[in-house]
Amino acid sequence: MKIDKDRIEEYNKKNSKGHIENLAFLSNTLTNRGLDVDDIINKVADFQVAIPSWALGAGGTRFGRFSYGGEPATLEQKLNDIGVLNILTKSAGAVSLHIPWDIPKDVKAIKELAKSHGVSFDAMNSNTFQDQPNMKETYKFGSLSSINKASREYAIQHNLEVIKIGKELGSKSLTVWLADGANFPGQNNFQSVLKNTENSLNTIYNELPDNWRLFIEYKPFEPNFYSTVIQDWGTSLMLANSCGERAYTLVDLGHHLPNTNIEQIVATLMLKGKLGGFHFNDSKYGDDDITVGSIKPYALFLIFNELVYGMENNPQNPDLAWMIDASHNIKDPLEDLMQSIEAILIAYSQALLVDQKALKIAQQEKDVVKCQEIMQDAYRTDVRPILKAARKKSGGAINPLQAYRDFGVRNSLIEERGSKTMATGL
Ligand code: RM4
Ligand code: MN
Ligand code: MN
Numbered sequence: 543m544k545i546d547k548d549r550i551e552e553y554n555k556k557n558s559k560g561h562i563e564n565l566a567f568l569s570n571t572l573t574n575r576g577l578d579v580d581d582i583i584n585k586v587a588d589f590q591v592a593i594p595s596w597a598l599g600a601g602g603t604r605f606g607r608f609s610y611g612g613e614p615a616t617l618e619q620k621l622n623d624i625g626v627l628n629i630l631t632k633s634a635g636a637v638s639l640h641i642p643w644d645i646p647k648d649v650k651a652i653k654e655l656a657k658s659h660g661v662s663f664d665a666m667n668s669n670t671f672q673d674q675p676n677m678k679e680t681y682k683f684g685s686l687s688s689i690n691k692a693s694r695e696y697a698i699q700h701n702l703e704v705i706k707i708g709k710e711l712g713s714k715s716l717t718v719w720l721a722d723g724a725n726f727p728g729q730n731n732f733q734s735v736l737k738n739t740e741n742s743l744n745t746i747y748n749e750l751p752d753n754w755r756l757f758i759e760y761k762p763f764e765p766n767f768y769s770t771v772i773q774d775w776g777t778s779l780m781l782a783n784s785c786g787e788r789a790y791t792l793v794d795l796g797h798h799l800p801n802t803n804i805e806q807i808v809a810t811l812m813l814k815g816k817l818g819g820f821h822f823n824d825s826k827y828g829d830d831d832i833t834v835g836s837i838k839p840y841a842l843f844l845i846f847n848e849l850v851y852g853m854e855n856n857p858q859n860p861d862l863a864w865m866i867d868a869s870h871n872i873k874d875p876l877e878d879l880m881q882s883i884e885a886i887l888i889a890y891s892q893a894l895l896v897d898q899k900a901l902k903i904a905q906q907e908k909d910v911v912k913c914q915e916i917m918q919d920a921y922r923t924d925v926r927p928i929l930k931a932a933r934k935k936s937g938g939a940i941n942p943l944q945a946y947r948d949f950g951v952r953n954s955l956i957e958e959r960g961s962k963t964m965a966t967g968l
Contacts, residue, residue, distance in 0.1 A: 543622065543954045545629050547937055553948070554940050558930075561940055565927040572895070572923075579928070582894050586887055587932035591822070592636035592664035592865040593879060595644040598623045599965025601831065601869025610875060612955030613963045617644045618655060620965065623876060623955075625659030630945055631883050632938035636664040638865045639711070641704045642674055643966040649710045664715070665757060665819060665863045666708035670697040671721035671765070686742035687722040687735040687771045694742050701746045709751060715863055716750070717792055717819060718743065719759035723766030723773075735771050740784050747785035755860060757792035757819035758782050762799050764829055775807050779816055790818025790860070794867055795845070796829040797821075804841065808848040815858030820849075821867035822886055831869040833878050835885025842885065843921045846893035874952055880943045884929065891925035 569579045598620045600610035614620040620637075627634040637656065639646075646652040656663065670685030678696065683689075685697035705716055722739065724730040747756050760778040761770055772778055775791055782789040791811050798804055811817035822834045824842070835842050852859060866886075870878040897916050904912035930940045939945035946952075 543626060543951060543958060545626060545949060545951070547629065549949070550629065550937065550939050550945065553945050554934055557940055557944075558934070561927060561930050561934075565931050568924070568927045575895075575897070577895065582891060583928055583931050583935065585894060586891055586928055587632070587936045589887060589890055590633060590635040590864070591883060591886060592638040592863065593624045593627060593634050594638045594640060594667070594865055594867060595620050596640050596965070596967030597866060597868055597870070597879060598875050599967055600875060601871055601967065603871065607964075608871070609962060609964045610870070611961035611963075612952055612957075612959045613875075613965045615959065615963045615965065617646055617652060619959065620644065621652070621655050621659060621661065624661050626946070626951060627876060627879055627883070627942075628660055629937075630939045630942035631880060632933055632936035633883050633887060634879070635660050636662050638664045638667060638717075638863075639708075639713070640667045640669060640967070641700075641707060642669060645707065646711065649707075653711060663708065663711040663713040664865065665717045666704050666711075666713045666715070667717045667719070668701045668704040670700055671719075681721075684722040684730075684735065684771075686718075686720055687730075687739040689731075689734060689738070694738060698742050698745050702749055705746075705750065705754070708754075714753055715755040715757060715819070716746070717757040717759060717863075718746070719761065719792075719794075720772055721765050721770075723763075723770035724768050725766050726768055730769065730771075732769070736777075739771050740781055743781055743785055743789075747789055750788065754788065755818055755863075756782075756785060756789040757863065758785075758789060759792040759794055759797070759819070759821070761794065761797040761829065775811065779811065779814070782816055782818075791816050792819035792821065792863075793817065794821035794823070794829075795834075795842075796823045796825045796831055796867070800827065805844045805848045808845055808852065812848065812852030812856045812859055815856060817852065817859050817862065819863040819865065821865050822882060823866070823868040824885075831867065833868060833870075833873070833885070834866065834882035835889065836881070839885065839889065840921060842889040843892050844917075846889040847896055847917070847920075850890070850893040850896070851898070876951065877943060877946065880946065884943075887929050887932075888925055891928045892920050892923060895920040895923055895925070 599613040679693045758778045760772045778791040824837045
């Protein structure tokens with residue numbers, strides 16, 4: 543299934559009526575506020591978020607998994623699905639591979655296929671949270687943190703193997719997320735497992751190619767419920783500092799306990815030049831991995847406000863590796879991803895509207911009401927015409943989700959692949 547760009551252009555022509563008037567109205571309002579609308583449209587058009595190779599199929603829970611018709615069964619098919627997302631949205635120009643779920647068999651062919659879709663290889667993800675068939679060691683009681691040296695070494699080797707595959711593909715970063723922890727008090731010696739993790743990460747970091755970065759992800763609980771070795775941003779930052787300059791913390795929105803002030807974490811890490819990667823999703827309870835912006839869009843906006851502030855004021859951080867880390871139990875995965883992309887770009891655009899100068903003055907004048915007004919004024923602006931303009935400019939569809947439905951993409955995928963396929967992943 544490949545969508546032709548002429549088809550999109552034609553579709554846009556038929557569907558841009560209201561858009562032109564809406565954009566003119568919004569541009570006028572924003573220009574009166576002293577904003578450069580073209581600059582905002584360009585920034586939105588440039589924003590690219592990686593799609594993880596495990597998000598193209600229907601995800602499951604520990605209670606089961608229901609397949610979605612036309613799911614991609616191979617890495618090639620996954621890349622083709624990202625190609626669909628990218629041609630429609632022009633914002634999904636990268637893939638984040640998970641090893642060993644998606645080991646490329648023919649690297650050259652995979653690279654060519656990705657290129658044909660305008661897709662580059664973003665951070666590589668290692669997996670030491672599951673044993674694979676025929677594995678000599680087990681991760682049952684931990685991987686990089688294990689008290690068992692052989693398990694630790696096995697997990698280190700796996701990470702080095704992931705770097706090797708990533709190098710061939712042109713990726714430049716490795717994300718390490720560890721499930722390591724304990725289910726019961728007394729199961730682990732907290733100090734030993736932390737020390738082991740630090741040493742293992744250092745070993746991996748020392749093997750990292752010079753132009754690569756290491757991202758260390760944290761998570762408070764699950765699959766272990768009593769303790770997780772890298773439980774929070776502080777532990778991650780400490781480990782990144784221990785590794786060195788090219789090691790950074792990765793923030794996953796779902797990896798916080800309810801009500802954590804994530805925007806403050808973002809600000810702290812950016813001030814210290816240690817924010818490297820970012821995983822988007824939304825949640826009500828924990829690592830729910832649901833569609834970005836589906837539950838707490840205002841929190842997402844506040845987080846983006848700090849990200850934008852950091853991108854403008856803290857050049858000590860690298861360009862962030864953005865990724866959607868979501869799972870789709872009941873929705874069409876591609877539709878779900880398009881909804882996530884839309885939510886990300888809306889929050890980003892709104893954050894670009896925050897009047898930072900006025901905010902600073904209001905803060906100095908202790909005008910708390912004004913501070914809130916400034917934030918909410920940006921948040922309450924309907925920025926969707928900006929997104930449409932950005933997509934139109936880049937050759938994407940003005941309304942990607944509607945175009946996807948009108949083009950009958952899912953039916954074509956089911957015809958092509960069948961209704962009972964199942965993608966690798968969670
Ligand atoms: C974890 C974490 C990682 C992702 C796995 C699949 O909860 O978010 O980033 O690789 O899930
Ligand atoms: Mn994640
Ligand atoms: Mn997660």
